[in-house]
Amino acid sequence: MEAEKEGESEVLAPAEAFLKSKKGLPKLTSQIADKLSAMFKKSLTKSLGVDPHNIEGLFAEIQEDLHKSMRDWWDIHDLLLYYSIRLLDSGGQPQFHEVASIVVPAVTGIISVFKLSEPLAVHGEVVLYKDGVQANDPYKSYLTNEQVIRHNLLAIQSEVSQKGTEEMPNLAFVGTFLDQQDACPEETPDQKDERLHSIITEILPERTQQCVISNSGSLQQVIFKLNTRTPSDEDYQTAGRLKAALMSRSQVKPRNLPLKWCGFEVALRKMMEKLGRQVLSLQECEFIGYKLGFDPPSLKACLNYLRELHILSFYDVLPNVVFASCQVILDKITELVTYSLELKKRDRVSTGVDRKFHQQGILSLDILQSEACSKHYSSKYFVPEDLPKVLKSLFIVTDVGPGEYLMPCVLEVNDILPSPPVPKGNVRSSFVLHFSKKSPMLGIYCCTISYLLTAAGWKLLTRDGEVVQVARNSITFELPQNLPGKLTFLDPLSSYLEVAVDLQSVAAQHSAALYKEIRDTFVEAMKSAMQTLHYEVRTPELSFLCPEQSSRCSAFPHLATLNTTHSLLTCSRSPHCVAHPLTPDQKMWLPTPAEGPEKKTKPRRQKKATAAPPISTAESATPSLSCSSSAVPPTSQPPSLSPQLLPPLPLPPLLPTLLIYSHW
Numbered sequence: 001m002e003a004e005k006e007g008e009s010e011v012l013a014p015a016e017a018f019l020k021s022k023k024g025l026p027k028l029t030s031q032i033a034d035k036l037s038a039m040f041k042k043s044l045t046k047s048l049g050v051d052p053h054n055i056e057g058l059f060a061e062i063q064e065d066l067h068k069s070m071r072d073w074w075d076i077h078d079l080l081l082y083y084s085i086r087l088l089d090s091g092g093q094p095q096f097h098e099v100a101s102i103v104v105p106a107v108t109g110i111i112s113v114f115k116l117s118e119p120l121a122v123h124g125e126v127v128l129y130k131d132g133v134q135a136n137d138p139y140k141s142y143l144t145n146e147q148v149i150r151h152n153l154l155a156i157q158s159e160v161s162q163k164g165t166e167e168m169p170n171l172a173f174v175g176t177f178l179d180q181q182d183a184c185p186e187e188t189p190d191q192k193d194e195r196l197h198s199i200i201t202e203i204l205p206e207r208t209q210q211c212v213i214s215n216s217g218s219l220q221q222v223i224f225k226l227n228t229r230t231p232s233d234e235d236y237q238t239a240g241r242l243k244a245a246l247m248s249r250s251q252v253k254p255r256n257l258p259l260k261w262c263g264f265e266v267a268l269r270k271m272m273e274k275l276g277r278q279v280l281s282l283q284e285c286e287f288i289g290y291k292l293g294f295d296p297p298s299l300k301a302c303l304n305y306l307r308e309l310h311i312l313s314f315y316d317v318l319p320n321v322v323f324a325s326c327q328v329i330l331d332k333i334t335e336l337v338t339y340s341l342e343l344k345k346r347d348r349v350s351t352g353v354d355r356k357f358h359q360q361g362i363l364s365l366d367i368l369q370s371e372a373c374s375k376h377y378s379s380k381y382f383v384p385e386d387l388p389k390v391l392k393s394l395f396i397v398t399d400v401g402p403g404e405y406l407m408p409c410v411l412e413v414n415d416i417l418p419s420p421p422v423p424k425g426n427v428r429s430s431f432v433l434h435f436s437k438k439s440p441m442l443g444i445y446c447c448t449i450s451y452l453l454t455a456a457g458w459k460l461l462t463r464d465g466e467v468v469q470v471a472r473n474s475i476t477f478e479l480p481q482n483l484p485g486k487l488t489f490l491d492p493l494s495s496y497l498e499v500a501v502d503l504q505s506v507a508a509q510h511s512a513a514l515y516k517e518i519r520d521t522f523v524e525a526m527k528s529a530m531q532t533l534h535y536e537v538r539t540p541e542l543s544f545l546c547p548e549q550s551s552r553c554s555a556f557p558h559l560a561t562l563n564t565t566h567s568l569l570t571c572s573r574s575p576h577c578v579a580h581p582l583t584p585d586q587k588m589w590l591p592t593p594a595e596g597p598e599k600k601t602k603p604r605r606q607k608k609a610t611a612a613p614p615i616s617t618a619e620s621a622t623p624s625l626s627c628s629s630s631a632v633p634p635t636s637q638p639p640s641l642s643p644q645l646l647p648p649l650p651l652p653p654l655l656p657t658l659l660i661y662s663h664w
Contacts, residue, residue: 093126093128093334093337094126094141094142094143095333095337095340095409095410096330096333096334096337097143097148097151097442097443098408098409098442098443098446099333099394099396099409099443099446100443101155101440101442101443101533101534101535102394102395102396102443102447102532102533102534103326103329103330103333103394104310104326104330105534106159106163106169106534107169108169108170109169109170109171109172109213109246109249110152110155110156110169110170110171110172111171111172111173111174111246112148112149112152112171112172112173112174113174113176114145114149114173114174114175114176115175115176115177115180116175116176116177116178116180116181116184116189116192116223116225117177117180117181117183117184118145118183118184119145119184119186119187120144120145120146120149120187120192120195120196121144121145121146122144122145123140123141123142123143123144124140124141124144124145125138125139125140125141126138126139126140126141128337128338128341130338135338135341135342135345136338136341136342136344136345137341137344137345139341139344142413142472142473142493143442143493146195146199147493149173149196149199150199150203151440151441151442152171153171153199153200153203153204154203154438154439154440154441155440155442155535156168156169156171156204156208156211157203157204157205157208157438158439158440158535158536159534159536160208160211161536162536165207165208165210168208168211169211170211170212170213170246170249171211171212171213172212172213172224172242172245172246173196173212173222173223173224174223174224174226174242175189175192175223175224175225175226176226176227176228177227177228177229178225178226178227178235179227179229179230181225189223189225192223193220193221193222193223194220196222196223197219197220197222200212200219200222201219213242213245213246213249215238215241215242224238224239224241224242225238226238226239257305258298260292260293260294261302261305261306263292264288264289264292264294264302264306265306265311267288267291267292268280268285268288268312268324269324271284271288272324277376277378278323278324278325278327278328278376279321279322279323279324279328279376279378279381279382280321280322280324280381281320281321281322281380281381282314282319282320282321282322283320284322285299285303285322286299289302303322310325310326311325312324312325313325313326313328313329315389315390315393315394316393317389317390317392317393318382318386318389318390320381321381321382321386323382328376329390329391329394331375331376332373332375332376332387333391333396333409335372335373335375336363336367336373336407336410337409337410338372339357339367339370339372339373340357340358340361340410342372343357343358344358351366353366353367354367356404357410360406360411360467360470361406361407361408361410361411361470362400362401362404362405362406362407362467363388363397363404363405363406363407364403364404364405365384365385365388365403368384368385368387368388369384388405391405391407392405392450392454394532395447395450395451395454395528395529395532396409396446396450397450398449398450398453398454399453399454400453400460406449406450406453406460406470408445408446408449408450408472408475409443409446409472411470411471411472412471412472413471413472413473413493414471414472414473414474419500422502424505425504425505426485426502426503426504426505427501427502427503427505427511427585428500428501428502428503429500429501429503429511429515429583429585429586429588429589430498430499430500430501430544430545431498431499431519431542431543431544431586431589432496432497432498432499432542432543432544432545432559433496433497433499433522433523433526433540433541433542434495434496434497434540434541434543434559435495435496435538435540435541436495436541437495438538439530439535439536439538440533440535441494441495443529443533444497444526444529444530444533444535445472445473445489445491445497446472447528447529447532447533448489448497448522448525448526448528448529449475449489451525451528451529452477452489452521452522452525455525455528456521456525458477458478458480458521459477459478460475460476460477460478461476461477461478461486468486469488472491473490473491473492473493474488474489474490474491475488475489476488476489477489479501479503479507479514480514480517480518480521481510481514481517483503483504483507483510483514484503484504484506484507485501485502485503485504485507486501486502487499487500487501487502487518488500488501488502492557495559496543496559497526497540498545498557499518499522501514501515501518511585511588512588515588515589516588519542519589523539523540523542526540527539527540542589542590543559543560543561543562544559544560544562544569544582544586544589545557545558545559545560546558546559546560546569546571546572546577547560547569547580548571548577548578548580558571558572559572560572560580563579566582566587566590567581567582568580568581568582569581569582
């Protein structure tokens with residue numbers, strides 16, 4: 001028992017020392033006062049010497065002054081509403097784009113940045129800098145500027161379909177290198193505006209188009225054109241207009257919150273600054289909550305609300321750890337992406353674990369424990385072994401061996417070679433799953449791979465202990481049921497994903513049951529991926545590639561359209577192509593009459609999350625966050641700290657988040 005008390009004291013000592021110091025709670029209350037209004041400085045100053053346990057009385061005094069002085073809601077609104085915006089920059093890494101919506105769902109806005117000196121359809125060059133030094137050899141992004149823009153629009157439409165238009169994300173377009181626009185004569189800035197207008201009206205319904213921040217007041221001219229390297233006065237004015245628009249549009253609807261929730265958020269930030277780390281234990285959060293008069297249910301509600309705003313983040317797999325923000329996990333992902341690019345830059349990769357990570361995207365604990373990936377670790381709360389737990393729970397990595405994890409988003413795009421001829425007696429068959437260009441695709445391929453390896457229990461195809469094929473656009477699995485053959489999952493970076501099966505002759509008799517299992521597993525995997533990515537969950541449609549692929553339509557693979565009776569395939573690109581009957585193998589991919597037609601998932605609008613649940617009785621949405629009052633011995637708790645709470649005051653979400661999609 002004594003040992004337990006000593007351990008508890010050791011954990012809480014930094015928090016207790018901070019809150020009792022001169023720079024602790026008294027200064028904190030003064031900062032809260034500055035944020036609210038100079039009007040309350042006098043009353044707060046008089047109270048600075050109060051015992052920290054009496055903080056409830058301090059907040060009550062603020063509220064009493066507020067109600068005496070302000071009768072009108074708009075006066076309260078003007079007094080209390082202050083805004084800050086967090087900017088997250090993708091750095092142009094397509095690897096970041098794959099996981100952004102997993103770690104940072106429901107952003108307030110997206111800023112899409114591209115160069116005016118190159119066409120929208122170009123694959124931009126990605127250069128990554130680490131501490132001001134170039135960390136990689138420049139490489140072409142496998143996504144074009146236009147593909148990233150389409151993804152952003154589809155992601156916004158997906159969120160609107162789930163939550164409505166009341167607080168939908170905003171989207172702004174920034175064109176840089178204005179002084180080099182003449183380097184792109186094939187697509188002038190005005191032509192880029194025309195192209196963007198066409199894409200916006202194609203993807204977004206009219207009611208959703210208001211999310212686009214225009215430079216001119218209309219969708220005809222949406223690009224904010226800037227010369228960021230040597231800005232002129234006009235560039236500063238343009239940037240000022242964009243900033244003003246972002247600030248005004250990011251002011252979401254105010255919500256009623258207890259005033260001390262604001263104090264709790266500021267206290268956490270001050271604590272992290274004092275301790276020099278971005279990771280706190282749940283005990284430390286409970287201790288701060290205790291000092292501010294929270295009871296366990298209200299602390300759980302406050303923590304969950306701050307997570308909703310991306311001010312904090314926590315995960316079921318680490319129930320006793322609270323991160324300062326989602327930026328902690330994003331920083332860890334950035335470290336791994338940077339390390340993989342640094343390996344590519346080296347002439348030779350020395351160790352086996354480095355070679356596996358560089359060539360196959362297989363991460364090991366040796367890499368996680370290295371100096372290159374040491375940011376944000378804390379010996380007591382967040383160690384290298386904890387990171388895979390979080391990333392696995394988010395379907396960003398998956399187990400492939402003892403202490404080894406596949407990270408699909410760091411894989412490179414490889415050239416897909418033509419398949420070799422099918423040996424006599426063997427069977428090769430394929431199908432595609434597509435979304436009719438109504439759903440964002442970015443991230444689905446990577447998440448689906450993680451799901452197949454984790455939830456479905458599939459295995460990568462290996463030969464002599466080495467993975468046969470693993471790339472960002474092509475990966476090969478063993479067949480389910482240990483049948484002889486292989487399954488290849490392909491991503492042509494279009495609106496569909498392809499599944500191809502090579503089945504040896506001895507297993508051909510099992511093909512009907514096997515095809516059904518593969519089809520159903522992929523449909524469920526992709527729907528789970530959409531849920532993980534916070535996209536609107538849609539059932540992908542099953543179809544096939546056009547068998548023609550001739551000069552009459554296209555020499556490149558593309559979708560065919562199934563007729564209503566599921567008996568003929570016609571080209572989706574050209575009316576001049578000949579219709580082709582389905583082969584027996586293709587028919588086996590389709591649901592049988594007994595199974596019924598594929599059910600399309602009806603979009604379901606989510607209920608709008610209420611910012612402040614009835615806190616005194618509310619249960620947390622996160623079962624793992626079990627806040628208790630064990631951080632402070634019950635005997636030391638003053639009688640004045642009862643579960644009674646202050647009536648709520650009108651405060652907005654504290655930190656709207658803008659995600660910057662740099663395409664280069």
